[in-house]
Amino acid sequence: MSCSAPIGVFDSGIGGLTVAREIMRQIPNETIIYFGDTARVPYGSKSKKTIITYSRQIVKFLQTKNVKAIVIACNTASAFALETVSQEVSIPVIGVVKPGAKVAAETTRNGKIGIIGTEGTINSGIYNTYLSKTNPNVKVYGKACPLFVPLVEEGWLTDPITVEVAKRYMNELTDYDIDTLVLGCTHYPLIRHTIGSILGDKVTLVNPAFETAxxxxxxxxxxxxxxxxxxxxxxxxxxxxxxxxxxxxxTILPCEVVETKDVNIESFADSIG
Amino acid sequence: MSCSAPIGVFDSGIGGLTVAREIMRQIPNETIIYFGDTARVPYGSKSKKTIITYSRQIVKFLQTKNVKAIVIACNTASAFALETVSQEVSIPVIGVVKPGAKVAAETTRNGKIGIIGTEGTINSGIYNTYLSKTNPNVKVYGKACPLFVPLVEEGWLTDPITVEVAKRYMNELTDYDIDTLVLGCTHYPLIRHTIGSILGDKVTLVNPAFETAxxxxxxxxxxxxxxxxxxxxxxxxxxxxxxxxxxxxxTILPCEVVETKDVNIESFADSIG
Structure with a gap:
């Protein structure tokens, strides 16, 4: 595998761009091939079997671009498909959940960690699983924040409405006295300043996009x-x-996106060659 | 076909319950078989071909329950699949778009009609098509309101946050001096009082769920x-x-829902027997 080969990054849609952005910032020599599954978004409500099928198709597509490594920049796909897919290819495959969970477990001082994400990610309990593997003594408090994705997609990142919604969601978590909060959805880093200013200095925000890069x-x-x-x-x-x-x-990447192409992703067979 | 046979109602998820509710209110003798495609929601971003496939599977399922008529209680499926599916079965199939558009065209006095809905419904232009068929002189102003569905699903129906979001969305439409507004998404009747109080008496709200029943x-x-x-x-x-x-x-139906069953909808073949 050549060092000059690109990195494949995929997500259910646009959220994974925050991961691509961190890769561009931290390892600027790397070229990215990004795939967003915008036709089949969201992944959060779909079964494990379906997510594995979709992920295999995308991996197959990325392999036609000769990628040297793959980043699953989607919490649901990381939770459901990382283990299967990484055993089926010979290149490294990295998800967003494990790096975020690892840093959260290292960061907390009082052992109380909050996780925010889509309903799918929170209900899957995937962060709890990784966190308790790293440190069995931590207590994990999950909170689904279903309005954050559409608020980000409206572009209302620092809007008073977003601040009000964030206050409402954060209230529940501050009641538990958490000192660490994982931004468990790839859209959320785009409103991390809004979330951070509500929680104050006492709570450390963990951005899995940063840790994944x-x-x-x-x-x-x-x-x-x-x-x-x-x-x-x-x-x-x-x-x-x-x-x-x-x-x-x-609006979010440090480089100009000149061209984006549509791909018939279902034409990539559900098998890894 | 027996008069005592049930009515099949389907939607991409829970929104179609507002249509089921209107049927229960207006024709209380009818028994309803409801199917919500909660695994594959939302339909708004999917292709016409996919929506036809899904709708055929659901119609096939409803036919196993011997329904005497089918209501497509979903704007996207009404837009994409009604024509195809209604030609493939011998029972009546009714969508939500046509009844709503018909009443809006009859209601407007100044010929300026607003449509609110998901991005999928607004971009499809389906209401414009039906409205201009009914009255070629009307002007139609569409506005996608992507935050309304998650706000309704959070249960924040009259919440100050919902009022603020609604004001923001409605501002654009009031600039066009509309006198009629179609609630072009099955979730929206649940916040019609919030929307109505912002627009005032000058604007008549059209509820396709009511018109469909x-x-x-x-x-x-x-x-x-x-x-x-x-x-x-x-x-x-x-x-x-x-x-x-x-x-x-x-929380929204006038009857108690005692039992809801999971169905493997993909096992219903994509063909109409």
């Missing part, structure tokens, strides 16, 4: 796969609505 | 299919999350 950097170094040349053009693919995706991507 | 009543009478006996137990089926569905249904 750091883990990727370590894995590439360990395997001698770091790119030594400047990154090429990042490329963006979606299963629906390429123009809408491009517009949103350009 | 009225159309169903007329069709049953025309075909001599009205039930002459009291309704039996209404039955509720979903493709995922039966317990959560039951809880929500009990």
């Amino acid at each position: 750091r883990t990727l950097k370590e894995v590439l170094e360990l395997k001698g796969l770091e790119s030594i040349n400047p990154a090429g053009d990042h490329k963006f693919y979606v299963s629906d609505g390429a123009e809408k995706f491009k517009k949103f991507a350009n | 009225r159309t169903l009543k007329e069709v049953l009478e025309l075909k001599g299919l009205e039930s002459i006996n009291p309704a039996g137990d209404h039955k509720f089926y979903v493709s995922d999350g039966a317990e959560k569905f039951k809880k929500f249904a009990n």
Whole structure:
């Protein structure tokens, strides 16, 4: 596998762009091939079997682009498909849940950790599973925040309405005296300042997107796969609505997204070659 | 077909319960078999081909319950699948778009009609198509309101946050001097008082759920299919999350939902027998 090969990053839609952004910031030499499954979003309410099927198709597609590593930039797909998919390919596959959980367990001082995410992620209990593996003594308090994704997608990142909604959601968690909060949905880093200003200095926010990029950097170094040349053009693919995706991507990425292509993702067979 | 046979009602999830509720109110003798496709919700972002496939599977399922008529209580499925599906079965199939559009065209005095709905419904332009068929002189102003569905699903129906979001969305429409507004998403009747109090008496709200139940009543009478006996137990089926569905249904229906069953909807072949 060549060091100059790109990194494959995929998500159920646009949220994973916050992970792509962190990779661009922390390891700027790496070229990204991004796939957003915008036709089949959201993943949160779908079964494990379906998510594995979808993830296999996407991995198959990314392999046609000769990626040297894959980042599953989606909490649900990380929870349901990482284990299966990573055993089926020979390149490293990294999810967002494990790096975030690891740092949260290391960060907490009073052992009380809050997790916010979509209903799917919170109900799956995936963060609890990883956190209790790392430190069996921590107490984990999950809170689904279903309004955050549409608020972010409206672009109301610091809007008084978003502040009010965030206050409502955070109230429940502050009652538990948490000192660490995991932003367990890839959209949430875009409103982390709003969330942080409500919780104050007492609570440390953990951004899995940041931790995932750091883990990727370590894995590439360990395997001698770091790119030594400047990154090429990042490329963006979606299963629906390429123009809408491009517009949103350009509001959050540090590079200009010139082109986004539609892919018929279902044509990529559900098997790993 | 027996008059005592039930009415099949389906939606992508829980929104269609507002249509079921209107049927229970207006034609209380009818028994309802409801199917909510909660595993594959939302329909708004999916392709026409996919929605037709899903709708065919659901119609096939409803036919196993010997329904005498079917109501597509979902704007997207009404837009994409009604025409195809109604040609494939011998019983009446009624959608929510046409009855709502018809009444809006009859209601407006200044010819300026607003439509609110999900992004899928607004972008499909389906209301514009029906409205201009009924009255080519009307002007139609669409506004996607993506926060309304999650606000309703949080149960924040009259919450100050919902009022503030509604004000923001309505501002754009009042600029166009509309005198009629179609609630083009089955969740919206649950916040019609909030919307109505912002727009004031000058704007008439059209509730397609109400108009659809009225159309169903007329069709049953025309075909001599009205039930002459009291309704039996209404039955509720979903493709995922039966317990959560039951809880929500009990907050909005005039009857008690005792049992909700999970159905493997994909096992119903994509063909109409």
